[in-house]
Amino acid sequence: MEIETATQAFSALSQGARLATLKMLIKAGPRGASAGEIAEAMKTPPPTMSFHLKELERSGLVHARKEGRRVIYSADYGGVRELIDFLLADCCGGDRRLCGPYVVIKESA
Amino acid sequence: MEIETATQAFSALSQGARLATLKMLIKAGPRGASAGEIAEAMKTPPPTMSFHLKELERSGLVHARKEGRRVIYSADYGGVRELIDFLLADCCGGDRRLCGPYVVIKESA
DNA sequence: TTGATTATTCTATAATTATAGAAGTATGGA
DNA sequence: TCCATACTTCTATAATTATAGAATAATCAA
Numbered sequence: 001m002e003i004e005t006a007t008q009a010f011s012a013l014s015q016g017a018r019l020a021t022l023k024m025l026i027k028a029g030p031r032g033a034s035a036g037e038i039a040e041a042m043k044t045p046p047p048t049m050s051f052h053l054k055e056l057e058r059s060g061l062v063h064a065r066k067e068g069r070r071v072i073y074s075a076d077y078g079g080v081r082e083l084i085d086f087l088l089a090d091c092c093g094g095d096r097r098l099c100g101p102y103v104v105i106k107e108s109a
Numbered sequence: 110m111e112i113e114t115a116t117q118a119f120s121a122l123s124q125g126a127r128l129a130t131l132k133m134l135i136k137a138g139p140r141g142a143s144a145g146e147i148a149e150a151m152k153t154p155p156p157t158m159s160f161h162l163k164e165l166e167r168s169g170l171v172h173a174r175k176e177g178r179r180v181i182y183s184a185d186y187g188g189v190r191e192l193i194d195f196l197l198a199d200c201c202g203g204d205r206r207l208c209g210p211y212v213v214i215k216e217s218a
Numbered sequence: 219t220t221g222a223t224t225a226t227t228c229t230a231t232a233a234t235t236a237t238a239g240a241a242g243t244a245t246g247g248a
Numbered sequence: 249t250c251c252a253t254a255c256t257t258c259t260a261t262a263a264t265t266a267t268a269g270a271a272t273a274a275t276c277a278a
Contacts, residue, residue, distance in 0.1 A: 011123035069245040077206045097186045178275040
């Protein structure tokens with residue numbers, strides 16, 4: 001993962017509403033939630049939430065799909081995992097003081 | 110980890126110079142590096158670097174100690190690990206789609 | 219003590235990000 | 249075709265963050 005991609009993702013998570021949104025969407029699973037549901041859950045006006053959702057999407061952490069007249073957002077598991085991988089591998093370089101409690105099982109290619 | 114602590118840490122990592130600094134300090138190990146060495150390595154003027162280092166320290170990702178007239182910064186392994194834990198546990202809730210490739214070995218209490 | 223070194227704080231300015239009302243764009247139903 | 253719904257984009261403003269020179273503080277060495 002490029003360092004610029006990583007900073008962009010961290011930037012997306014540096015805001016309470018966005019971090020809470022990602023958490024909510026991970027809990028929601030692949031079914032996701034509509035922009036309106038999210039805005040209501042976050043007690044945030046639609047235009048503000050739309051801004052935040054776009055930020056999360058731009059960072060590759062969530063995915064948007066259109067269903068009728070609503071836009072359904074769901075967590076982008078690949079993107080989130082890439083970020084975790086970046087922290088554990090690229091950034092921390094597999095340092096045992098950091099990765100010690102985690103065992104990385106390489107998936108068969 | 111409080112959500113506010115997490116957003117603060119993500120904010121610290123949302124800036125290229127700071128993310129690169131943390132990476133450098135993790136590589137450097139417990140010996141760390143002085144503010145001047147870091148500023149030079151990052152090709153950043155001392156006041157700007159000082160600002161960034163303070164930000165990293167405030168977020169609990171690095172630690173500062175004074176040695177003579179220089180200030181030595183080193184990675185705060187505990188802080189970094191807490192952030193990784195937050196992503197894997199608090200945020201992702203141990204979701205297998207995210208944590209799948211990692212096995213968390215609980216340390217004996 | 220004087221001067222050089224190392225780093226931080228002060229300050230001002232530039233740049234970016236957040237907020238949310240108003241306006242605009244689909245979509246679906248009566 | 250109209251109207252309501254569901255969002256997004258436009259726009260303006262507020263708030264925060266980044267940058268770096270100038271000034272200041274602390275340490276060491278001659």
